[in-house]
Amino acid sequence: MQKTRHRVLDAIADGPVPGPALADRLDVSRAAVWKHIEALRDAGFSIDGGDDGYELVSIPEFGGEAVEFGLDAPFEVEYHDTIPSTNDRARELADEGREDVVVLADEQTGGRGRLDRAWTAPSGGIWLSILLRPTVPPADAPAFTLAAAVATTRAAREAGVDAAIKWPNDVLVADGDGGQRKLTGILTEMEGEADRVSWVVVGIGINANVDAADLVDGATSLRAENGDVNRRVFTQRVLEEFHELRSNLDSVVPAWRDLADTLGRRVRVDTPGGEVVGEAVDIEFPGTLVVETDDGTVRVSAGDCEHLRPV
Ligand code: BT5
Numbered sequence: 001m002q003k004t005r006h007r008v009l010d011a012i013a014d015g016p017v018p019g020p021a022l023a024d025r026l027d028v029s030r031a032a033v034w035k036h037i038e039a040l041r042d043a044g045f046s047i048d049g050g051d052d053g054y055e056l057v058s059i060p061e062f063g064g065e066a067v068e069f070g071l072d073a074p075f076e077v078e079y080h081d082t083i084p085s086t087n088d089r090a091r092e093l094a095d096e097g098r099e100d101v102v103v104l105a106d107e108q109t110g111g112r113g114r115l116d117r118a119w120t121a122p123s124g125g126i127w128l129s130i131l132l133r134p135t136v137p138p139a140d141a142p143a144f145t146l147a148a149a150v151a152t153t154r155a156a157r158e159a160g161v162d163a164a165i166k167w168p169n170d171v172l173v174a175d176g177d178g179g180q181r182k183l184t185g186i187l188t189e190m191e192g193e194a195d196r197v198s199w200v201v202v203g204i205g206i207n208a209n210v211d212a213a214d215l216v217d218g219a220t221s222l223r224a225e226n227g228d229v230n231r232r233v234f235t236q237r238v239l240e241e242f243h244e245l246r247s248n249l250d251s252v253v254p255a256w257r258d259l260a261d262t263l264g265r266r267v268r269v270d271t272p273g274g275e276v277v278g279e280a281v282d283i284e285f286p287g288t289l290v291v292e293t294d295d296g297t298v299r300v301s302a303g304d305c306e307h308l309r310p311v
Contacts (some may be wrong), residue, residue, distance in 0.1 A: 001007055002195040003063070004026055004028060004110040005036050005039065006036065006068065007024065008022065008033065008036045009040065009045070009056060009065075010017050012047065012053075012054045012055055012056045013187045013260065014301065015049070015055060016052035016053040016054060016055040017053045017055070018053035018054075018081045019033050019053060021053065022053070027140070031089075032053075037049070037108065038067065040150055040301060043060065043066070044066065045058070045064055045065070046058040049247075053197050058146075059222050061230060062079075062106060062235075063079045063230055064077040064078055064231075065079075065104075067079070067104060067146045067235050067236055067239070067311060070236065071234075071236050071237045071240070072243075073240045073242070073243035073279040074243070075239055076085050076101050077101075078093075078103050079104045080103070080104070081105070081106070081170065082123075083107075083108060083109070084108065084110035084111075085108055085110050085111055085112050085203075086108065086127050086203060087103075087112060087129045087201055087203040088110075088112075088128070088277055090103045090129035090131045090201040092255070093114070094131055094191070094198075095125070096200040098131060099130070099131060099132060099133040099199070100132065101131045101300070102130050102131070102239060104126070105126070105128070106124070106127075107121060107123040107125070107127070107195065108125075109121075109122075109160065111189060111205060112187060112203075113185055114169070114187055116126075119187075119205050119300055120187060120215050120216055120219070121254050122210050122215075124223075124233055125206060125207055125209070126204075126205075126235055127204075127237075128204050128206075128235065128238075129201050129203040129204070130201070130202045130204075130242065131199060131200075131201050132199065132200045132201075133197070133198070133200075133237060133245065134200060134246065135196070135197075137194075138193075138196075138197050139286065140197075140249065140285075141192075141197060141200055142168065142188070142286045142287030142288075142301070142302075143252045143253075143285065143287060144202050144246060145168055145202065145251050146220065146253065146256045146283075146286070146287050147202075147246055147252045148169075148188070148202050148250075148311050149165045149244060149256065149259075150165070150168060150241065150259055151237075151238045151241035151242040152183075152206060153171050153259045154237070154241050154259070155234055155237040155241065156173075157231070157239060159222060159226065159229050161183070161222055161226050162174070163184075163259075164261035165256060165259050165261060165262070166180070166262050166305060166307065167260070167280065167283065167287075168174065168263055168287055168302075168305070169185060169186040169187075169188075171183045171184035172183075172261060173220050174183060174224055174235070178293070178309065180208055180261070181212075181218055181220035182207075182218055182220065183206070183220055183222070184204060184206045185204075186202065186259070187202075187203040188206050189203070195305045206222070206238070207223075208222045208231055209222065209223050209231065210223060211223065211224070212224040222234075224288070235277065249285075249286075250285070253283055253284070253287075254283075254288075257283060262280045262289070262305065262307065263280055263281065263282065264279070265278045265280055265310075266308040266309075266310060267279070267289075267291065267306060267307060268305070268307060268308055269300050269303040269305045269306075269308045270305075270306075271300050274292060276298050277293060277308075278292045279292045280305075284299070287301070288300065288301050289301075
């Protein structure tokens with residue numbers, strides 16, 4: 001079904017195709033062609049139906065079909081205008097045994113951050129969760145968080161926003177005053193056995209076409225930094241970059257290093273084992289931060305990191 005719909009779109013994107021010719025080409029009935037055309041129109045695609053046949057006129061700015069169309073990565077996209085949390089929905093899909101599905105929403109009413117913190121997610125953002133079933137041990141899972149940060153930072157830079165990554169999961173933009181504002185947060189959740197992940201859900205919250213005033217203090221948006229983006233294209237870029245990285249996990253750490261803002265800075269990291277203060281000097285697979293402290297080198301695998309001003 002899904003595949004045929006993509007083929008209908010591909011065919012009518014290049015010029016008008018009469019319904020019967022389309023049915024022949026795709027080896028389906030004329031009624032089936034008509035059903036696909038109607039479903040695409042319902043999804044916001046504008047399709048001419050003149051004497052010459054069907055022709056694609058425009059693609060909606062956002063939505064599941066829209067993001068899947070032309071997407072160079074093997075994800076199915078399930079779209080919601082509004083949903084409590086895309087991560088929660090992705091977890092449901094995990095329970096159903098699905099994989100390589102992206103849950104995408106325009107608005108979340110119960111968005112979640114780490115440690116039960118709330119995530120503000122008004123209409124106009126890009127709120128998405130990627131459900132994966134990688135064949136890796138649970139200890140490697142942080143690499144997917146890093147991959148999401150790299151993918152989002154690259155897409156933001158392509159869109160003209162000078163974003164950088166704060167360890168481990170924030171994409172930030174300098175505020176011009178020595179401080180930084182948060183553009184994106186990432187929440188990775190997983191389930192697995194000792195030696196093998198069962199599923200990973202990587203939740204990415206991108207403040208896209210929203211006013212910074214509708215977010216929290218310390219937040220910024222693509223709109224505030226450089227004007228509105230085409231969310232379909234932006235989402236596709238994030239998913240394509242993410243797919244490349246997850247297909248070659250060894251490439252994640254070097255890519256992260258290149259885009260990181262944390263390395264070379266003085267940091268304070270709140271870890272489950274206590275506070276670590278020092279200079280962040282490196283990152284190691286799958287996402288361990290190396291900090292030079294007064295008492296020697298400390299490796300931190302999880303925690304909240306604060307960039308300190310140089311002393
Ligand atoms: C995060 O947590 O940064 C992870 C956020 C993940 C959100 C995505 S959206 C799609 C998917 N579905 C979900 O339900 N969640 C994921 P953390 O590092 O704990 O940061 C949370 C803190 O960021 C909050 O306590 C606020 O201070 C701040 N915050 C909340 N909403 C924000 C926003 N829209 N932009 C910037 N900062 C925000």
